[in-house]
Every structure is written in C-alpha cells, then in structure tokens.
Amino acid sequence: MSVRRLVAGFLLVAASLVAPPGVAAAAAAPGDVLSARAVNAPGFFYANVWTITYQSTSATGSPITVSGTVIVPKGANANTPVVGYAPGTHGLGDQCAPSRHLEAGDETEGLLIHQYATRGFAVAVTDYEGIGTPGEHTYMAGRAEGHATLDAVRAALRLSGTGLSANTRVAIVGYSQGGHAAGWAAQLAPTYAPALNIAAYAVGAPPADLKVVADHNDGGDNAGLVLAAGYGIDVTYPDLDITPYLNDTGRAAITDIRDDCTDELQTKYSGRSMADYTTEDVLSRPEWSARVDEQKLGGTTPRAPVLLYHSNGDEILPVQVSVALRSAWCAGGGNVTFQRTYTGGHFATAALMSPSVTSWVGDRLAGRSTAGNC
Structure with missing residues (x-):
C-alpha cells in the first residue's frame, strides 16, 4: 500500500475514533478541510491567511491529503469572488511547498498572488499532491493537479471564519505548471466539481503536450x-x-x-x-x-471562458503547444481568448502579462462577458 493511501486511511480511522457514540463518522469528501492554522504571512497585512490541509483525489482516483494556503481580504463577504491559484513549478521536496514560502514571506509568486488579493478577491493556493504532505509529488500528472486546484477552492469556501459563500463566482488561474493545472481544472470541473460557480480560467504557457x-x-x-x-x-x-x-x-x-x-x-x-x-x-x-x-490538454472543452496566453519567445515551453491547444478547445466550441505575445522569455512573460491577465479575470468575476477570438 502506498504512503498516500496509508495517510488517507489514518485520517478516516482518526475521524471514526472521535465520532460520538453510536454515530458513524462521515468519510471526508473532496474539498473538505482537514486542518487549518491561521498564519501571519508577511505582506498580507490586509488579509486573513490560513495554511490548510484538505481532501483531494489522486490521478488514479484515490483519496489524498493536500496542503495549501487560503488568503481572504479583511471584510470579505458572501459576494467576494475566489481565485483558485495554481502555482508554477516549485520542485519535488516538501520544503519547496508554496504554503511554506508564503508563510515565510519569500514566495517567488507572491507578487502575482497579491495582484488578485489586493483587488479584493480571496485566493486559494494549492501545493499539489505530495509537496508539504506525505508521499511523492506527482509532478505533471494532470488529473492530480486539476483535482488539487479545484479542491483548494472548495476548501476555501468551506473554511470557517472567512465570510465566503459557496455560490460566489470563481476563477481558476495558473502559469507554467500552474497553466497545466488550470487547464486540467477547466477540463475536469464539469464532472468533478460541478457545483462551483466558475466564471473564468486563465491558462498561461501550459506544458500542454x-x-x-x-x-x-x-x-x-x-x-x-x-x-x-x-x-x-x-x-x-x-x-x-x-x-x-x-x-x-x-x-x-x-x-x-x-x-x-x-x-x-x-x-x-x-x-x-x-x-x-x-x-x-x-x-x-x-x-x-x-x-x-494522458497528461495532454485539449481532449475536453472548458465550459467557462478561457484566457490562453503564451509568448513566442518562451525558451522552456514552446508556443506551439498552446497553438494546438487553442485549436482543440476552439474546435470543441470553447470560448477562448488566445494571446500569442511578444513578451520575451518564460519568466518575464509571467510578470509582464500579470496586470492584463488579472484585469481580464476581474472582468469575468464582475459578470462581464467576452466573445473570445476563436
């Protein structure tokens, strides 16, 4: 039996031990919060921040525990939108987890996350499977990434003390590995998390093939x-x-x-x-x-509008993978806005595109429509 299955089994056994006499403990469902700890994350003085663990599902369908971070601007209410933020590659070890770096104040994507949080959006950041929790990181396993990203949002909506509503608008965003995860979340959401009110996806430079x-x-x-x-x-x-x-x-x-x-x-x-x-x-x-x-994007068309962006000068992830992905999603009837940019290399593009991407996402969360450019 794998370490991940042993951990999931332990959590279920622990839950049964604390159930009231005569009452069967309910198994944790995807998106359920398993633990939450309020943290003082440097820079997020305007928000309440929690490091959490939550239930999710592996690429092969097994229950797993994933860690992450929930950032909620002070004064949030039932109308506050939630952004599911899928990070780019951080590595394979537990010490690489975005949640640990957000708490320490040295997260490399911190400024990108601030772009959303300072607009008044709550942000749910996943660590993905096996980073910060027992087991190995299933790096580039699309279903695991998509599940973890969607379940981070569900966990944020179920976390007590946030003021958020389960019916609020949601956006899923990510760049690089995060673009892969956001793309997989877009493809999986209709069947895996149909209750989420997802208004948009922003998929940046995904390793789609x-x-x-x-x-x-x-x-x-x-x-x-x-x-x-x-x-x-x-x-x-x-x-x-x-x-x-x-x-x-x-x-x-x-x-x-x-x-x-x-x-x-x-x-x-x-x-x-x-x-x-x-x-x-x-x-x-x-x-x-x-x-x-099986990790290739494009097999299922997202149901919400998608902003797909990729630089011609990307030295790590060639732009043709997004060209092909745009064709696949458009052929399936998707509402896709494709921006093939001249913003330089891989990392520069993440920073240079951030303001316009955040604005596009903000428009969708405000209920403004977009026709795309398929």
Whole structure:
C-alpha cells in the first residue's frame, strides 16, 4: 500500500475514533478541510491567511491529503469572488511547498498572488499532491493537479471564519505548471466539481503536450524539468516503473531528485540528455507513451471562458503547444481568448502579462462577458 493511501486511511480511522457514540463518522469528501492554522504571512497585512490541509483525489482516483494556503481580504463577504491559484513549478521536496514560502514571506509568486488579493478577491493556493504532505509529488500528472486546484477552492469556501459563500463566482488561474493545472481544472470541473460557480480560467504557457516539451528541452538548460516530469509520472501510476530502464547515473539522479526544488533541478541537470540516464528511450515504450499522452490538454472543452496566453519567445515551453491547444478547445466550441505575445522569455512573460491577465479575470468575476477570438 502506498504512503498516500496509508495517510488517507489514518485520517478516516482518526475521524471514526472521535465520532460520538453510536454515530458513524462521515468519510471526508473532496474539498473538505482537514486542518487549518491561521498564519501571519508577511505582506498580507490586509488579509486573513490560513495554511490548510484538505481532501483531494489522486490521478488514479484515490483519496489524498493536500496542503495549501487560503488568503481572504479583511471584510470579505458572501459576494467576494475566489481565485483558485495554481502555482508554477516549485520542485519535488516538501520544503519547496508554496504554503511554506508564503508563510515565510519569500514566495517567488507572491507578487502575482497579491495582484488578485489586493483587488479584493480571496485566493486559494494549492501545493499539489505530495509537496508539504506525505508521499511523492506527482509532478505533471494532470488529473492530480486539476483535482488539487479545484479542491483548494472548495476548501476555501468551506473554511470557517472567512465570510465566503459557496455560490460566489470563481476563477481558476495558473502559469507554467500552474497553466497545466488550470487547464486540467477547466477540463475536469464539469464532472468533478460541478457545483462551483466558475466564471473564468486563465491558462498561461501550459506544458500542454509533454512529449513536445521533453523533446524541446532535452540536452538544454532546463533538462532537469524533463527528468522531474519522468519521476512525477513514474510515481503517479503503479503500472509504471522507470528503474529497469535507468543506468547507474540515472538511478543516482532519481534518488537525488525527489527532494530538489526548482533552482536545483535547473542547475544540477543543465545540458544533460535523457540518454545520459537511461538504457533506452522510455517514451518509445507503449505503456509510458500512453501514460504521458494522458497528461495532454485539449481532449475536453472548458465550459467557462478561457484566457490562453503564451509568448513566442518562451525558451522552456514552446508556443506551439498552446497553438494546438487553442485549436482543440476552439474546435470543441470553447470560448477562448488566445494571446500569442511578444513578451520575451518564460519568466518575464509571467510578470509582464500579470496586470492584463488579472484585469481580464476581474472582468469575468464582475459578470462581464467576452466573445473570445476563436
């Protein structure tokens, strides 16, 4: 049995032990708050902030515990919208968790989160599966990311003391890995979280096709992200096992990588090829090829308006993955606003696009319509 299943089982047993005599304890549902702790997050003097754990669902359908942060501006009420914020890549280790960095005041995406919170929106930030909670981070597993993002919003709406209403408007936003998560949330929401009143999705530079992204980065400065994605997919699915296809260097790398944060992933493995770590092309194996293809965005069309944006100069995630995603979602009848920008590299685009993205999201949360540009 996996660590994640053991933890979920422990939580259910613990709940049954504290139930009143003669009353059966109810199993936690996705989005239920399992713990909450008020924190003093530097910079968020205008808001109440909680670090939480909440129930979610793995990519394979198992109950899991995920951590995150809920930021609610003081004076929030039933009309206060909620933004589900899916962070970009932070790494694989627990110490990389956005919730820990928000509490410490050194979160790299803090200014982007402030863009929403200072407008008066509550913000629910997920850590994703396996960062900050027991188990491995299922990096780039789309369903796990989408579930965790949607359940962070449900948890924020169920958290006591916020003043928020379950019926309030919701937006889901994210960039890079967060764009992948936001895109998956958009595809999963109608069946996984149909009660959420989702008004918009902002999907920035998503790694919408992992095979294209892996080929683009193999041997480059960001090869470590490819290795991390291979690790993340491997720990997601019990039917996969990458170890028989690793050489000695690969086995050492996989052992080392599991607690690395983004800066380590980018520096340790820069310039390396996957062939340096493997005895054969893992993606040529049918079981691996099929599982990697399952993470591809575009198979289901979002029902709420989507802002999809990506820079032509993105050095990590090639813009063609978003071009293809736009075509897929538009072909399905989606309301998509696609902005193919000239804003430079990957990280610069996140910052430069933030004001206009936040404004677009704010318009949707205010009830203003958009026709898209399909």
